[in-house]
Amino acid sequence: MNVCSIEWVVCLLAFSALFFLIPGVRLKQMLLFAGSASFVASFVPNMVGWIALAVFVGIGYLTARLLRRFPRKIILVLYLVIVLSAFVVLKQYAFAKALLPAALFQRVIATVGWSYILFRQIHVAVDAYEGQIETLSFWNYLNYQLNVFGFVAGPIQHYQDFCRCWMDLTPILNEAESILRAYLRIFIGVVKIALVGQLCLELFNSCSDLLNDAVQAGHETQGLRILQFLAMFYCYPLYIYFNFSGYCDMVIAGASLFGLKMPENFDRPYLSRNMIDYWTRFHRTLGFWIRDYIFTPMYKGVAARWPAKAASLAFLCYLVAFTLAGIWHGHGWNFVIFGLLNGLGAAAAKLWERRLIKRVGRQGLRSYLQDPRIRAVAIVGTVNFACFTIFFFPSDLNRSFHIVRNVFAGPL
Amino acid sequence: MQTSREEVQQVFRDVFGEDQIVLTDDMTADDIPGWDSLGHLNLIIAIEKRFGIKFATAEISRLKDDDQNVGTLLALIARKRG
Numbered sequence: 001m002n003v004c005s006i007e008w009v010v011c012l013l014a015f016s017a018l019f020f021l022i023p024g025v026r027l028k029q030m031l032l033f034a035g036s037a038s039f040v041a042s043f044v045p046n047m048v049g050w051i052a053l054a055v056f057v058g059i060g061y062l063t064a065r066l067l068r069r070f071p072r073k074i075i076l077v078l079y080l081v082i083v084l085s086a087f088v089v090l091k092q093y094a095f096a097k098a099l100l101p102a103a104l105f106q107r108v109i110a111t112v113g114w115s116y117i118l119f120r121q122i123h124v125a126v127d128a129y130e131g132q133i134e135t136l137s138f139w140n141y142l143n144y145q146l147n148v149f150g151f152v153a154g155p156i157q158h159y160q161d162f163c164r165c166w167m168d169l170t171p172i173l174n175e176a177e178s179i180l181r182a183y184l185r186i187f188i189g190v191v192k193i194a195l196v197g198q199l200c201l202e203l204f205n206s207c208s209d210l211l212n213d214a215v216q217a218g219h220e221t222q223g224l225r226i227l228q229f230l231a232m233f234y235c236y237p238l239y240i241y242f243n244f245s246g247y248c249d250m251v252i253a254g255a256s257l258f259g260l261k262m263p264e265n266f267d268r269p270y271l272s273r274n275m276i277d278y279w280t281r282f283h284r285t286l287g288f289w290i291r292d293y294i295f296t297p298m299y300k301g302v303a304a305r306w307p308a309k310a311a312s313l314a315f316l317c318y319l320v321a322f323t324l325a326g327i328w329h330g331h332g333w334n335f336v337i338f339g340l341l342n343g344l345g346a347a348a349a350k351l352w353e354r355r356l357i358k359r360v361g362r363q364g365l366r367s368y369l370q371d372p373r374i375r376a377v378a379i380v381g382t383v384n385f386a387c388f389t390i391f392f393f394p395s396d397l398n399r400s401f402h403i404v405r406n407v408f409a410g411p412l
Numbered sequence: 413m414q415t416s417r418e419e420v421q422q423v424f425r426d427v428f429g430e431d432q433i434v435l436t437d438d439m440t441a442d443d444i445p446g447w448d449s450l451g452h453l454n455l456i457i458a459i460e461k462r463f464g465i466k467f468a469t470a471e472i473s474r475l476k477d478d479d480q481n482v483g484t485l486l487a488l489i490a491r492k493r494g
Contacts, residue, residue: 130468158470276449291449292473299450303457314450350450362430362445 001042003250004193016257020171028169032258036148043112052109060121061141067128068136076129087118093331113151119289120145124159126293133159140166149255153247155265156285169259185253192246200239207232211403229407237390273378275345278386295321318350319343334392341389420486423462427455437483452476465492
């Protein structure tokens with residue numbers, strides 16, 4: 001089921017209107033579970049899919065329980081190796097297919113929502129190992145993983161934050177105005193996805209198809225082809241922004257009608273001044289997850305082992321962390337390029353800052369950051385670089401390079 | 413075990429290379445140049461080393477939240493040192 005569908009919106013509004021009339025927390029939880037399970041069922045095509053999902057979620061829960069009882073590093077590391085290997089095979093990543101026997105990739109299992117289950121599992125496992133999970137029950141864990149308001153594409157919520165609301169399920173919108181605001185946000189989400197985002201996608205598709213056809217592209221002047229290329233270059237990032245932020249508007253506002261507080265996922269990303277800033281504004285819960293569960297342990301490990309070289313090796317950590325995050329987005333080689341560009345962008349931002357500190361000191365850096373003209377240049381540069389990284393997102397590499405060739409190598 | 417503000421203050425001065433830092437409870441990352449994500453990690457690593465304690469990933473992350481400040485960091489250090 002699509003979040004931006006009549007069925008979803010009607011179910012959301014109808015159930016939320018009746019939800020707080022239901023007596024007791026348990027009954028409310030059961031209704032939410034039924035809603036989540038029905039939603040998840042629309043993505044699981046057969047019994048094999050259900051078994052795979054049950055094993056994937058179940059192993060995460062059992063490992064977290066084990067780690068709470070026996071917080072041993074070896075258990076955590078073993079679990080991470082197994083779950084990540086299984087994930088890479090099930091998602092059929094291109095680099096894994098190039099390295100591993102083909103027999104491993106013969107059975108295709110529907111894995112919608114699994115990436116987010118994986119993020120939540122790793123968070124719970126690490127937090128359980130570090131003694132940060134006070135209570136852990138299968139019922140709460142199951143609902144945390146299958147939560148209809150975060151199953152498909154996040155936002156990535158912390159287990160502790162989910163449980164805080166889930167255990168109470170009391171209204172968090174206490175005034176008529178805040179409820180109306182939530183309805184308005186759902187409506188804005190629908191407009192972003194179904195209207196603005198869809199328009200951007202249509203424009204992107206028509207320009208992309210046209211430029212991909214060498215004969216058609218050859219009939220146009222290079223000036224027109226460049227204009228079409230620019231439309232394509234900016235429309236896909238706009239489509240992603242409107243589609244994804246619209247989805248987040250709908251699920252965050254929808255969850256609030258049921259007493260669940262989901263974390264915000266966007267903060268004006270196209271006003272970012274560098275690629276590190278960008279990842280704290282665009283899909284910010286993923287950006288924070290990368291920071292907490294990839295960058296932090298990697299940098300702490302590096303700093304403990306080579307303290308004198310930590311500052312220089314930090315750039316490598318940025319590169320690796322953001323490259324991995326990019327690769328996670330999809331299974332083709334285009335996502336490896338997308339990840340590498342993001343990693344390079346983040347590392348370059350930190351290198352530039354370090355160079356400035358060396359030249360003008362920290363106070364000088366502060367003045368530099370406050371200069372509105374520099375800020376404007378940084379924002380324009382970041383927007384364009386972010387769009388460039390996303391250029392590799394929608395199509396395989398052959399098509400992307402073919403389009404670039406048709407735009408620039410055709411007749412003038 | 414008591415943690416003196418001066419000891420933590422010295423760690424801040426060493427990490428951020430600024431001898432003028434004087435810590436108050438309501439100070440946040442915005443008040444100290446260099447206290448960004450990487451500066452935060454360097455600070456945590458230095459505090460862990462100085463006081464022989466260890467922060468959990470979730471604690472390190474939470475210390476960056478909007479409602480956190482030097483006061484909450486000092487309280488966390490004191491709690492960890494028992």
